Amino acid sequence: MEGGSMAALARLQARLSGLREEYYRRNRSIDEDRKIEYKAAVKIQSWFRGCRVRAYLRHLNKMATFIQKWWRGYRSRRYFLKMVEIQKRWRGYYVRKYIHNYYELKKYLETVSMNNEFVRNELQQYTEMKENEEKRKDLEKKEKEKQYQARKMHYLLSTEQIAGIYNSPFRKSPDPMELLLRKSKPLSHKRQQMKSPFTSELYDWPTCRRPPTFSTAEPLPPIGRQKPQGPFRDTAEVLRQRYKPLEPTLRVAASINSPLEKAREEMKMEEWRNRVHDNEFLPFSSYHKNEKYDPSICRSGKYGQETYGIKHFREVQPKKWIAGKDFQTVSPSIVLFEKLGKTYSRTGQIV
Amino acid sequence: MSQRQVLQVFEQYQRARTQFVQAVAELAARPQNIETLQSAGVMSLLRPLLLDVVPTIQQTAALALGRLANYNDDLAEAVVKGDILPQLVCSLSEQNRFYKKAAAFVLRAVGKHSPQLAQAIVQCGALEMLVICLEDFDPGVKEAASWALGYIARHNSELSQAVVDAGAVPLVVLCIQEPEIALKRIAASTLSDISKHSPELAQTVVDAGAIAHLAQMILNPDAKLKRQVLSALSQIAKHSVDLAELVVEAEIFPVVFTCLKDSDEYVKKNGATLIREIAKHTPELSQLIVNTGGVAAVIDCIGSCRGTVRLPGIMMLGYVAAHSENLSMAVIVSKGIPSLCACLTEEHEDHIKAAAAWALGQIGRHTPEHARAVAESNVLPTLLAMYMDIHSSEDLQIKTKKALKNILQKCTYLPALEPLLHDAPPNIMKHIVGQFSKVLPHDSKARRLFVTTGGLKKLQEIQAEPGSLLQEYINTINNCYPEEIVRYYSPGYSEILLERLENYHPVS
Numbered sequence: 001m002e003g004g005s006m007a008a009l010a011r012l013q014a015r016l017s018g019l020r021e022e023y024y025r026r027n028r029s030i031d032e033d034r035k036i037e038y039k040a041a042v043k044i045q046s047w048f049r050g051c052r053v054r055a056y057l058r059h060l061n062k063m064a065t066f067i068q069k070w071w072r073g074y075r076s077r078r079y080f081l082k083m084v085e086i087q088k089r090w091r092g093y094y095v096r097k098y099i100h101n102y103y104e105l106k107k108y109l110e111t112v113s114m115n116n117e118f119v120r121n122e123l124q125q126y127t128e129m130k131e132n133e134e135k136r137k138d139l140e141k142k143e144k145e146k147q148y149q150a151r152k153m154h155y156l157l158s159t160e161q162i163a164g165i166y167n168s169p170f171r172k173s174p175d176p177m178e179l180l181l182r183k184s185k186p187l188s189h190k191r192q193q194m195k196s197p198f199t200s201e202l203y204d205w206p207t208c209r210r211p212p213t214f215s216t217a218e219p220l221p222p223i224g225r226q227k228p229q230g231p232f233r234d235t236a237e238v239l240r241q242r243y244k245p246l247e248p249t250l251r252v253a254a255s256i257n258s259p260l261e262k263a264r265e266e267m268k269m270e271e272w273r274n275r276v277h278d279n280e281f282l283p284f285s286s287y288h289k290n291e292k293y294d295p296s297i298c299r300s301g302k303y304g305q306e307t308y309g310i311k312h313f314r315e316v317q318p319k320k321w322i323a324g325k326d327f328q329t330v331s332p333s334i335v336l337f338e339k340l341g342k343t344y345s346r347t348g349q350i351v
Numbered sequence: 352m353s354q355r356q357v358l359q360v361f362e363q364y365q366r367a368r369t370q371f372v373q374a375v376a377e378l379a380a381r382p383q384n385i386e387t388l389q390s391a392g393v394m395s396l397l398r399p400l401l402l403d404v405v406p407t408i409q410q411t412a413a414l415a416l417g418r419l420a421n422y423n424d425d426l427a428e429a430v431v432k433g434d435i436l437p438q439l440v441c442s443l444s445e446q447n448r449f450y451k452k453a454a455a456f457v458l459r460a461v462g463k464h465s466p467q468l469a470q471a472i473v474q475c476g477a478l479e480m481l482v483i484c485l486e487d488f489d490p491g492v493k494e495a496a497s498w499a500l501g502y503i504a505r506h507n508s509e510l511s512q513a514v515v516d517a518g519a520v521p522l523v524v525l526c527i528q529e530p531e532i533a534l535k536r537i538a539a540s541t542l543s544d545i546s547k548h549s550p551e552l553a554q555t556v557v558d559a560g561a562i563a564h565l566a567q568m569i570l571n572p573d574a575k576l577k578r579q580v581l582s583a584l585s586q587i588a589k590h591s592v593d594l595a596e597l598v599v600e601a602e603i604f605p606v607v608f609t610c611l612k613d614s615d616e617y618v619k620k621n622g623a624t625l626i627r628e629i630a631k632h633t634p635e636l637s638q639l640i641v642n643t644g645g646v647a648a649v650i651d652c653i654g655s656c657r658g659t660v661r662l663p664g665i666m667m668l669g670y671v672a673a674h675s676e677n678l679s680m681a682v683i684v685s686k687g688i689p690s691l692c693a694c695l696t697e698e699h700e701d702h703i704k705a706a707a708a709w710a711l712g713q714i715g716r717h718t719p720e721h722a723r724a725v726a727e728s729n730v731l732p733t734l735l736a737m738y739m740d741i742h743s744s745e746d747l748q749i750k751t752k753k754a755l756k757n758i759l760q761k762c763t764y765l766p767a768l769e770p771l772l773h774d775a776p777p778n779i780m781k782h783i784v785g786q787f788s789k790v791l792p793h794d795s796k797a798r799r800l801f802v803t804t805g806g807l808k809k810l811q812e813i814q815a816e817p818g819s820l821l822q823e824y825i826n827t828i829n830n831c832y833p834e835e836i837v838r839y840y841s842p843g844y845s846e847i848l849l850e851r852l853e854n855y856h857p858v859s
């Protein structure tokens with residue numbers, strides 16, 4: 001078998017170079033990757049360590065916060081109870097004094113009942129007064145009625161010879177009606193005609209004091225009567241002639257001075273229209289002696305007299321002018337005002 | 352034919368027409384003739400007479416038509432259907448005052464029956480004519496015109512708005528200032544009818560300056576005028592707080608209280624209505640009324656009247672007491688409870704009793720003090736009886752139940768609750784027993800009283816479902832007493848004792 005092993009050796013030697021290359025190749029690739037892999041491994045480990053540390057820090061942070069929270073809560077709870085105590089006392093005081101003040105309520109209710117008593121008394125007095133007034137009115141009415149009756153039945157008064165029915169001889173003193181009859185004056189006939197205008201039911205409006213007078217056009221002539229014998233004219237004609245309404249002519253109807261009067265009126269109207277005021281002109285100064293001076297609206301204002309127009313006139317301020325020229329006038333200006341500052345000197349300066 | 356005979360024919364005809372129309376007008380004044388007149392076809396005969404040459408006949412024909420239309424609404428509809436209204440309206444402007452009065456009377460008579468007829472009047476343009484009549488010099492014409500406007504505006508708010516749009520309100524306010532009493536009455540009633548429908552209409556009336564004039568007229572001695580004035584003010588004040596405050600600013604208090612003492616019943620009623628409408632809006636307004644002594648005046652007013660006249664006064668007390676407990680205490684202090692109890696017992700009408708029960712409930716519901724004041728006046732059994740009565744109306748039953756509940760929830764005055772234990776139905780019993788269960792555990796004297804008056808015995812007889820609120824209360828009360836006493840009073844205890852007796856064999 002040496003031949004076999006020799007062949008294997010030859011085979012192996014043939015492969016040797018290839019193997020050598022392969023070996024180098026593999027090492028090189030590994031070497032090349034080694035750095036990268038090393039760096040990657042380092043990165044992963046560092047990141048992981050960082051995570052752990054961060055988790056630990058977070059945990060620590062939470063614990064610290066928790067402890068501080070608890071401690072602060074404990075501190076403030078102690079203050080809180082004190083604070084609650086103060087607020088409790090203050091609120092009780094305030095409510096008792098202002099909102100549900102028991103003594104105030106008592107006083108208020110006492111004043112209410114006093115006020116009620118007062119109002120009740122007043123109303124009682126008022127009703128009594130009204131009742132008295134009504135009674136008085138009733139009595140007065142009855143009195144008036146009695147007096148009217150006495151005046152109507154004045155004939156029942158007793159005379160010297162015959163005693164009236166109210167003055168019986170068997171009585172000690174005459175009846176009060178007798179005395180009333182003696183005092184009253186008899187009614188005159190005229191009064192009896194004054195009837196109430198509301199006899200008929202047609203006119204039942206309470207504000208209508210007089211019945212409406214329906215004016216008829218003409219009085220109607222009597223019908224069915226026998227014509228009177230004789231040379232008499234017809235009744236209707238006679239009545240028409242007698243009651244014919246007046247028809248004056250124009251000349252009679254108008255007044256005598258009519259056109260002249262009208263013209264005068266017109267002139268007076270014209271003058272009155274054109275006048276500024278109606279006060280008569282009084283020529284002598286004696287008429288105006290005691291007249292009080294009424295200042296006009298401008299003078300009588302509370303700000304007193306304006307100094308413009310009296311102490312100073314319109315002044316000129318060249319610095320404020322926008323342009324050098326004056327405005328272009330459309331309507332003709334007033335000549336006198338154009339001369340401002342130009343007649344003699346420019347407001348004190350020499351032109 | 353001579354001229355005289357020709358003229359005589361015409362004169363006869365005119366006389367006949369005058370007689371006819373005057374006779375019809377007189378007959379129409381009596382109600383029993385009207386059906387006969389209607390069947391004789393009087394409408395069609397009167398209609399051409401409205402256009403007659405002679406003014407007398409026109410006026411009397413209009414008067415007769417007015418009386419016919421006044422009687423019932425069929426005739427009024429016949430007037431509308433017969434196209435009479437446009438004729439009336441057209442001729443109103445040029446005629447004299449008697450014709451205007453008669454025509455306004457016809458419009459009033461037609462407009463008062465129903466909203467449809469009033470709408471017909473508005474549609475034929477009568478409102479402008481009536482407003483022109485309001486500017487007339489004669490007070491009778493003004494009165495007739497404003498009466499017609501009042502009747503039209505009474506029906507609903509659209510018609511009222513139409514009247515206001517025609518510009519009537521300022522003229523009516525001017526009418527109020529006239530010296531004639533009848534005109535003032537009618538103008539006040541017209542303002543009342545206009546402002547009762549909505550706040551905007553009331554605001555229009557207020558803007559025309561009506562409140563000041565109405566407030567002045569409260570002092571007028573005429574009773575009918577006062578009725579209308581108070582009614583107008585209450586219709587204005589009822590809509591909102593602002594309007595009520597405006598009415599109060601016109602310084603009607605304390606003058607209004609004199610109206611509560613008037614001899615006329617309706618003046619008292621309207622005065623009480625006005626005060627009620629003001630009091631019901633806010634606690635401040637009620638406070639104002641209480642401070643001026645209004646509660647005493649109203650209580651006296653309730654005491655002096657009978658019947659429906661009392662109702663607004665009772666409601667006013669209820670509203671005042673409902674706002675806050677201080678006001679309720681003020682009502683109690685002014686001796687309001689005895690008069691309310693008197694109302695409850697004396698009146699026969701259910702709605703007045705319901706109002707009195709509601710008012711008592713409002714007074715008693717605030718704190719135990721209030722409930723005690725109500726209970727001490729012995730009114731709770733009456734309320735309970737009314738609740739249980741089968742003849743009471745539903746409204747009365749509901750109100751008494753609510754009042755009882757409200758009072759019982761705060762009542763700790765046990766002697767007043769005792770009598771109720773015996774008669775009450777289960778839903779009220781719950782509250783009564785609940786109150787007992789609150790008070791008894793703490794008060795030994797009350798416990799003793801409870802036993803001696805037979806309350807514990809009654810309590811044991813109540814059958815309550817186990818687990819219900821009533822059973823809990825009963826248990827709480829039973830726990831206040833030693834077991835022997837509870838067992839002694841429980842029903843059927845005597846049978847148990849007898850049974851034990853039978854089973855007992857004496858040791859001999």
